[in-house]
Amino acid sequence: MKGSKATVVTLAEKCKNIIASNWQAHLNTVKADAKGSKEGIHTSKVKYILKRGKPYLWVPENDMHNVNTIIDGRASLAVASPFPGPVAKLLKLMKKLPARIALSGDVVPLKEEKAHLVAECLEEVMLSERRQIDEASYTVSGVLSSSNLIRRENFKELLNGGEKFHIYRFNLSSCTFLDGHGRALEVDMEAMEASKADPLAFLSAKLIDGINQSESRRRALVLFCFIHMNADAREAYMLSVDRKGFDVLAKVPSPPSKDGISGYLWKEFRFPFKEEARDVETFCHQLVKMEEEAVRKVSGYSGLT
Template sequence: MKGTRATALSLAQKCKNILASNWQGNLNTIKADSKGSKQEIHTSRVKYLLKRGKPYIWVPDKDKHNLNTVVDERASFAVASPYPGPLASLFKTMKKLPARVALTGEVEALSDEKVRSTTENLREVLTSEQKAMVGSSYAVSGILTSSTFGNTSRSEILVELLDSDEKYVVYKFNISSCMFIDGNVGNHEVELDDFQASKADKLSPFAAKLIDGINQSQIRRRTLLVLCLAFLNVNAKDACVLSVDRKGFDVLVKVPSHGGEYNWKEFRVRFEEEAADVERFCHQLVKMEERALEIVKSSSGLG
């Protein structure tokens, strides 16, 4: 039997997966005026793409970041794990924040030539992602099409960015430190060497649609309850997927508490085999759902 290290993602891996699964984050730069740099911070939400482990950020031409970074290139960038649909509403009710990545470093404006090459690279990546979705199996499409995102996925959103008439300044974010902030707002410093050496899961770009597709499906939500009973020995009232990765997924489960009340708790569901891509993730999930139903039927004498 494999140990905990074999079944748990490293903090560096979690950070890379979050960065690869999202497409927008909060960029912070130090405000500047004619007298130079101040210690006040300007923050705005911007779109980005992860390329070779670094965020490439598209900042609208009129955003104050572009003036600030002329005076002081220092910046920080915060990105949250995707929390679409029902998960967003649940977080609001629980007053809970999603796991996040906080980066510090310096921004480097790209030349026109590098912007063109980066844009072409982005188009290739997005085209590949879209082809993977179109050519996916019934198991994959069944989950992804349950998402309320409809046809608007991460790739479509970023394609719209490239096709927009709005002018942007494109920056490469050179990372000097990385912090993983868990759902309980605990800060965990990530070694820069570990972060740079880690690679995002191939299924990360599809994470938001996978999470939302499962959580929006009432059938799959009910099957999650069976899965929790079979594999976690938890008799849950409700459950939804919190995050996904190649080793399994995290779930928020509504479990009995004192006085007949229910509380939400986080649990980890591990795959027997790693899911190298979105196709294998969905295959593993369906396999676990079927096995869970068999276990519960057998234990209840219905099998």
């Protein structure tokens, strides 16, 4: 599989993709009482959207963050790669956390006029997802419809629910990337600000889940491991997607132990595209093309036996 020299996205791009692909995060602010003293950290889950590279947070009116940030605007935001469906269960069994990022910075409350503009932006985000799904080709629709995840459903309560929210802008000052093994890498903020979210990031969670919910698509991932990596995989799941390719988590034979006993382990494989996928349509087209090539190659092997 020959591709361009850069077959993986940069660390800063990975972080932007995680923020763009998720819609909820854990917000941490410094606890403060009426006297202004500070003790401990208050944490709760909030929903957000990414607008012009910055997260905008919806915090419920009764959440203590609203009091804490009046006294101290410093905050941190923890965002993980969203893994709906079978991959989430698998990672839990492996005691492995998904790739995630920790952002630090300040939260700035928006005045009514700006908050209204951000709310309008949220409506556009919801409409954009619906439009992309409704206008998708048969192939893309087939992949996306295999997933029950509908991102826009998670936003409805922010606009139409009975609960009231305060909207904040999160101004980043630092970013740390944590991989599945818990290793932390500091991200250059200039690179972070210059990078853009992948065009697939917006629908990546639904795309990954749709592929993993399809037995035929997962069988194709097993074939990819055999054809391109010479790996005899028993199972395989889509782990991440981006414009340059995708990562697969596959169950492959482990090296024999000292006693000569063999077992299985889960291993990650990277499959780069020959050409970058500019959108979900192109990604699915290239995936189908790879599936067809893999089937032809396996049929060729079978014909020689």
